[in-house]
Amino acid sequence: MISSVAKAPRFGSGRAGGKLVVDGRDETVFRKAQIAFKPAGARQKRSLLALLDATRDVYNAGLQERRDAYRHSSQTRIALFDQFNQIKDLRGARDDVLVWGISPLRWALRRLDEAFGGFFRRVVAGETPGYPRFKSFTRWDTIGYDETTGWRLHLDAPTRPGNKAAARTFRPHLYVQGIGSIPLSKSAIRQLKRYATRGGVPTTLTLTRINREGTAWRASIGFKNLAVETPRMAPTAGSVVGIDRGVAVLLATAAADSYTDDQGQLLHHTDDLMTNLAALGSQIEELQRQRSSRKKYGRAWRQLSRRIRRLHRRQSNIEENWARHTAKALVAQHEVLVLEDLNLQGMTRSVKGTIQEPGKNVAAKTGLNRALAEAAPGRLARWITVKAESAGLGHRVWLVNPAHTSQQCSACGVIDAASRVNRQTYYCGACGWYEHADTNAARNIRARGMAAEKAWAAAGSPPLTRPKPRLRRRNPLQTAEPAAA
Numbered sequence: 001m002i003s004s005v006a007k008a009p010r011f012g013s014g015r016a017g018g019k020l021v022v023d024g025r026d027e028t029v030f031r032k033a034q035i036a037f038k039p040a041g042a043r044q045k046r047s048l049l050a051l052l053d054a055t056r057d058v059y060n061a062g063l064q065e066r067r068d069a070y071r072h073s074s075q076t077r078i079a080l081f082d083q084f085n086q087i088k089d090l091r092g093a094r095d096d097v098l099v100w101g102i103s104p105l106r107w108a109l110r111r112l113d114e115a116f117g118g119f120f121r122r123v124v125a126g127e128t129p130g131y132p133r134f135k136s137f138t139r140w141d142t143i144g145y146d147e148t149t150g151w152r153l154h155l156d157a158p159t160r161p162g163n164k165a166a167a168r169t170f171r172p173h174l175y176v177q178g179i180g181s182i183p184l185s186k187s188a189i190r191q192l193k194r195y196a197t198r199g200g201v202p203t204t205l206t207l208t209r210i211n212r213e214g215t216a217w218r219a220s221i222g223f224k225n226l227a228v229e230t231p232r233m234a235p236t237a238g239s240v241v242g243i244d245r246g247v248a249v250l251l252a253t254a255a256a257d258s259y260t261d262d263q264g265q266l267l268h269h270t271d272d273l274m275t276n277l278a279a280l281g282s283q284i285e286e287l288q289r290q291r292s293s294r295k296k297y298g299r300a301w302r303q304l305s306r307r308i309r310r311l312h313r314r315q316s317n318i319e320e321n322w323a324r325h326t327a328k329a330l331v332a333q334h335e336v337l338v339l340e341d342l343n344l345q346g347m348t349r350s351v352k353g354t355i356q357e358p359g360k361n362v363a364a365k366t367g368l369n370r371a372l373a374e375a376a377p378g379r380l381a382r383w384i385t386v387k388a389e390s391a392g393l394g395h396r397v398w399l400v401n402p403a404h405t406s407q408q409c410s411a412c413g414v415i416d417a418a419s420r421v422n423r424q425t426y427y428c429g430a431c432g433w434y435e436h437a438d439t440n441a442a443r444n445i446r447a448r449g450m451a452a453e454k455a456w457a458a459a460g461s462p463p464l465t466r467p468k469p470r471l472r473r474r475n476p477l478q479t480a481e482p483a484a485a
Ligand SMILES: [Zn+2]
Pocket: 409, 410, 411, 412, 413, 414, 428, 429, 430, 431, 432, 433
């Protein structure tokens, strides 16, 4: 998955270097199912909110303890497992917290540990990070389980003989200790069953509060051991595609060496999709105008904000769908997919402005359409990685050095910023080659990917080793203690 990008092995050097992020040898993958739910009743809602409060308490108490220790002259660091052991001391003293079991409390401490891990890592790297902060109600919205204790997914009716009545009234549900049975929607059941039939084993769970009132929630269930989906049609062996993800043109691809048989392809949104996005955009603007004359945080203001949020979500869903379908089509056609390694650039872009408008704070003033466009590259990269990984079949995904891909001539290799005449046209001053600037870039990306492939093959095509998922880190000390209250 894209989370392992930072640690991906490099092949090739200099400009031709690339990171391999998918090697197509996985037989199983890890996937999360996201489902929306509403608490079964007022009581369930209250206990969910109470659990959220309890885990926040644990987080803040753990933080307090570490702060005190850090301020102490010895600058002692308190390890995660010291704090885990203290959870046991809650018995007798805070039995109210233990009705939910130990797992969600541990999850909160693990999150604290990660916050400190990040903090110390950045200190060591010479940065000046902010010290981890106490969580207020609004900054703590998730209950989590890294282990399979304290919750269980019931998708099939119990098959115990003599229990026919129970089987008849059975409804698939998510059982959470101290919370009860959370009902699942039809579409959620469908998705979860699909994962289960692919051999998926539910391993992690998070419950996220969507609104302040606690009436809308999202559950995310992580499945391990999901078999890769074998597509109906395999892509052409050895087919390599270079993908340039732009702001103006969403996607340009180049899939062939020969300049005569493939001029590359530009993939835009369809007209329908553009119309929908534009319509939503103008609705949003209208509501924002209405909101500006209201009292901030007043009743009407909040109501309008809610409607605006909903429209934003619809727009982003449309984009997400487009990215998913485009990624799927690309993966179906090509064995090797090459993208630019835009991580860093993407991060700085929102602050420093785009290439076209350097120095302006884009995020602050441009509005949503720009924000959507800015998010598109990351979205596509994520989906291409996910789809290639799920398809197995020897698919490889490369992230290559993005330097000068738009200024280099794909025919003769000369780098000259002046050759990029305008947004659309690349006209090489050295050899006279011309084509659409974005497909020219896609061709360069493809060439870099092929160079990286070559270096990888020369190294004996080593399999990709992924870092272990961070949530499954285990300490032998910890398994010794009882799993649930
Ligand atoms: Zn040239």
